[in-house]
Amino acid sequence: MRQRLLLTLLLLPILCTCVLAQSSVEEFKLGGTARILNDECIRLTPDVPFASGSAWYEKAIDLNEPFEITVCLVLGENDEAGADGIGFIFHPTMRTGYRGEGMGFAGLFPSLGIEFDTYQNYHLGDPPEDHVAININGRTHHAASITGPTPVSNLEDGKKHLLWINWDPIEKQLTVMLDGEERAKLKANIVAELFGGNSTVFWGVTAATGRKTNYQDICIKKLVFAEAKVQPAVDFGGK
Ligand SMILES: [Ca+2]
Ligand SMILES: [Ca+2]
Numbered sequence: 001m002r003q004r005l006l007l008t009l010l011l012l013p014i015l016c017t018c019v020l021a022q023s024s025v026e027e028f029k030l031g032g033t034a035r036i037l038n039d040e041c042i043r044l045t046p047d048v049p050f051a052s053g054s055a056w057y058e059k060a061i062d063l064n065e066p067f068e069i070t071v072c073l074v075l076g077e078n079d080e081a082g083a084d085g086i087g088f089i090f091h092p093t094m095r096t097g098y099r100g101e102g103m104g105f106a107g108l109f110p111s112l113g114i115e116f117d118t119y120q121n122y123h124l125g126d127p128p129e130d131h132v133a134i135n136i137n138g139r140t141h142h143a144a145s146i147t148g149p150t151p152v153s154n155l156e157d158g159k160k161h162l163l164w165i166n167w168d169p170i171e172k173q174l175t176v177m178l179d180g181e182e183r184a185k186l187k188a189n190i191v192a193e194l195f196g197g198n199s200t201v202f203w204g205v206t207a208a209t210g211r212k213t214n215y216q217d218i219c220i221k222k223l224v225f226a227e228a229k230v231q232p233a234v235d236f237g238g239k
Helices: 002-018 190-194
Strands: 020-022 028-032 041-045 052-057 067-074 085-091 112-117 130-136 147-152 161-168 173-178 181-187 200-208 216-225
Touching: 041 052, 041 200, 052 216, 085 216, 112 173, 130 173, 130 181, 147 181
Parallel strands: none
Antiparallel strands: 020 216, 028 052, 041 216, 052 200, 067 161, 067 216, 085 112, 085 200, 112 130, 130 147, 161 173, 173 181
16 A cells, blocks of 8 residues: 555656646737736737737647646627637647638638637628637638537627636547536547647637727636647747
């Protein structure tokens, strides 16, 4: 028994170095209109027309290990007059795709995008409600969505909406919970099927406004992930 305890204690530091817990806004590379708001929050866009901002986590992560993103989204206070929403992007380089209705991942190949869309673009098949969807490889039309679009109640209420994105590499399952409810789930071998066997990706978050506007923030609660052992050279579009 004592031996087992000793073994556990010896193994503990090894296990702990695999998965890191980070929670600082300083660890993101900001582009466009994104600015640090306070210790916890980044304002991706101010409430003005035709703004776009991005925040990329500075280190690439290893998708062969679990990751967990716990953040709050604030999607502004303009409902009818609000746009466009917030998108999460996973991509081998730190490059933002087409923004605005493209949610920051349009045109990026290979990529995985999770969108929290607050503006109905008819030509992309957006439902009238605010919605959550998972799209891959930069295709933003919902006919190509692999999960969703799932309509949710109005997100543009000025409040913090708790978001939890969890990747389980054993079960090969990506789960998206918003305000305590499961809003998207994807069961797939993301590394093999989407990223061609490359488990090293960057992740970032983007937002934009158009003629309709909102301030849009992300507030970091807890990030748990494994840094990729070999960090790729940073290809930062910085748009
Ligand atoms: Ca939209
Ligand atoms: Ca809305």
